[in-house]
Amino acid sequence: xxxxxxxxxxxxxERLNQKQARTFLREIQPLLxxxxxxLVFDCSLIRxxxxxxxxxxxxxxxxxxKRDGELKLASVSPQAAVVLELTRTDRLFEVFETSGDAxxxxxxxxxxxxxxxxxxxxxxxxxxxxxDDPDRPGGTPxxx
Amino acid sequence: xxxxxxxxVGTDSERSLESTSSELINGVPYAFSDVLGKPxxxxxxxxxxxxxxxxxxxxxDAATDMWxxxxxxxxxxxxxxxxxxxxxxxxxxxxxxQSGAELxxxxxxxxxxxxxxxxxxxxxxDRDAHITAAVDGEGLLLDVYALSPSHRNDASYMLRHHLRxxxxxxxFFSFSGYVNHLSSPxxxxxxxxxxxxxxxxxxxxxxxxxxxxxxxxxxxxxRRARILSPAFIGVGSRVRAAAVITRCTAxxxxxxxxxxxxxxxxxxxxxxxxxxxxxxxxxxxxHSKLFSLKRGVAVEFSDPRLIGEASSHAPxxxxxxxxxxxxxxxxxxxxxxxxxxxxECPPSLPEAIAVPAVALESPAPTKxxxxxxxxxxxxxxxxxARRYGNE
Numbered sequence: 001x002x003x004x005x006x007x008x009x010x011x012x013x014e015r016l017n018q019k020q021a022r023t024f025l026r027e028i029q030p031l032l033x034x035x036x037x038x039l040v041f042d043c044s045l046i047r048x049x050x051x052x053x054x055x056x057x058x059x060x061x062x063x064x065x066k067r068d069g070e071l072k073l074a075s076v077s078p079q080a081a082v083v084l085e086l087t088r089t090d091r092l093f094e095v096f097e098t099s100g101d102a103x104x105x106x107x108x109x110x111x112x113x114x115x116x117x118x119x120x121x122x123x124x125x126x127x128x129x130x131x132d133d134p135d136r137p138g139g140t141p142x143x144x
Numbered sequence: 145x146x147x148x149x150x151x152x153v154g155t156d157s158e159r160s161l162e163s164t165s166s167e168l169i170n171g172v173p174y175a176f177s178d179v180l181g182k183p184x185x186x187x188x189x190x191x192x193x194x195x196x197x198x199x200x201x202x203x204x205d206a207a208t209d210m211w212x213x214x215x216x217x218x219x220x221x222x223x224x225x226x227x228x229x230x231x232x233x234x235x236x237x238x239x240x241x242q243s244g245a246e247l248x249x250x251x252x253x254x255x256x257x258x259x260x261x262x263x264x265x266x267x268x269x270d271r272d273a274h275i276t277a278a279v280d281g282e283g284l285l286l287d288v289y290a291l292s293p294s295h296r297n298d299a300s301y302m303l304r305h306h307l308r309x310x311x312x313x314x315x316f317f318s319f320s321g322y323v324n325h326l327s328s329p330x331x332x333x334x335x336x337x338x339x340x341x342x343x344x345x346x347x348x349x350x351x352x353x354x355x356x357x358x359x360x361x362x363x364x365x366x367r368r369a370r371i372l373s374p375a376f377i378g379v380g381s382r383v384r385a386a387a388v389i390t391r392c393t394a395x396x397x398x399x400x401x402x403x404x405x406x407x408x409x410x411x412x413x414x415x416x417x418x419x420x421x422x423x424x425x426x427x428x429x430x431h432s433k434l435f436s437l438k439r440g441v442a443v444e445f446s447d448p449r450l451i452g453e454a455s456s457h458a459p460x461x462x463x464x465x466x467x468x469x470x471x472x473x474x475x476x477x478x479x480x481x482x483x484x485x486x487x488e489c490p491p492s493l494p495e496a497i498a499v500p501a502v503a504l505e506s507p508a509p510t511k512x513x514x515x516x517x518x519x520x521x522x523x524x525x526x527x528x529a530r531r532y533g534n535e
Contacts (some may be wrong), residue, residue, distance in 0.1 A: 017446060050447030078441040082434060086450065088423050 005035075007106050009074070009099045011042040016053025025056050032060060037069035040102040044075035049083045061092065070094075074102040146199075147265055148240045149192050149249040151219070153185060153204040154229050167254065167327050170413070170431040172210050174326040175253035178396040178414055180339045180376050181349030181360055183212040184256050184326065189219050195261040197249065201236050205229045234303045241293035248299075252287035252307060256335060258322040258345050264290055267317045274298040274313035280323050283316075290317075329411075329428040329435035336394040336411045340374040348376045348394075360397060369401075378414070396430075398454060398461075409437075417452040 008031050013020050064071045074096045084090035096102035153175045175185040189200050200219035205226040215221045224232040240248050268276040274295035278288040291299040298311045322344045324335045339346045348358035356373025362380045369383045372390040378397035387401045391409040399412040402420035413430020428435040432453050434443045445451040455461050
């Protein structure tokens, strides 16, 4: 069955204090309420983040995981990376260099993605068993 | 021989503007920063005293509230404005000359070096130089000069040109010992590491309570905290339960490390508060700012729960502690009364299976409905990447 759920990339604001975090959470609330949400937070703009910002990220992650979705972070600015490391939350998120990488990661290892991959033929010689029955369709006829 | 010294500490000297890195950390000169329990400027004054140079004057344009504590017993301090710094230095030099000094050392901090000043003086006398400038192995000026008051014009010319231009008669004394240029947080951190590893003469100011662990007077370390050597805990610092201090960490005076915080390869600036449950690693932290050495970036914190600053006034700190203690029990009482209980009876297995999952409460959007998210519902900065077909 083909599932093409959308991946939503959301750019986070420059400052993530209590007020901004609340506004941001209100903006993304409809996304969190969808079934199996797939979200990427682009953190490239973040210059300042405090405990409320980290708390908001954890809240988003909890909500998304409740709905069997995934939240990934992309383009994390050095300032944001420092705060995430400081608060030990960096290890909870998958972090990607760019939003594109993060979006692509949602489609990795899916059966549908693998379907169109070229079939690799092994270069080593493989000896196959010879079917001796010539009457069977596909069987190898014996030399006279 | 009457040798005197003048130390110049500028907050915005042209020399520091020319270089790519600043000589200030949070607006305070590195020379005033504590390193292992003592400000760099006091360590330089101590070194001068050790070399029998007792008359030391410190000229600075830094505001007096930036000055480290203990200026009364560490030389004669002169405060001036930024534009009058060099004039003030020239005046101090003239005063020393007129009061009988035979040689004046002028040091701009700047760099910290473990120079043998007697060797510099001897070199100056042997060469019969008007001015002797100390340089490092690469020929860079260390901003340490020996000036002869008998050649006052040459000295005044150099002071008027902010220690950058010399007349004839300048000799260069090559110094090959330890030099730290102290122009970035990395340099400050490096100085603390070298001191803790005892590779240089600068040592921690405190009692060595176990090999490689120095603790200052009045520091409190919780019995469940772990201090791994080498480490330095400054005067009046507090390390609370389950905190870990490791890898050449230097906690300068009155630092508070809250419960469960790991501090690794870090220098704290005095009166820094590190919140509970943090990983403070590879940085210089203080004044609500964190300088990450790994990422080369400074991050400012407005949230005192993460990184804050304690008051430098003891009564205010005591009052703050008292208030937090007084508000703790009422807050716990109110929380107990009004907060919703997190305890839920575990449902029996058949009931738990019967309850639909949260994900199923809202119907899954179909393929047609997926892009039907109302464009007006989200701001314009929202981008939707969607997979089409089999890609």
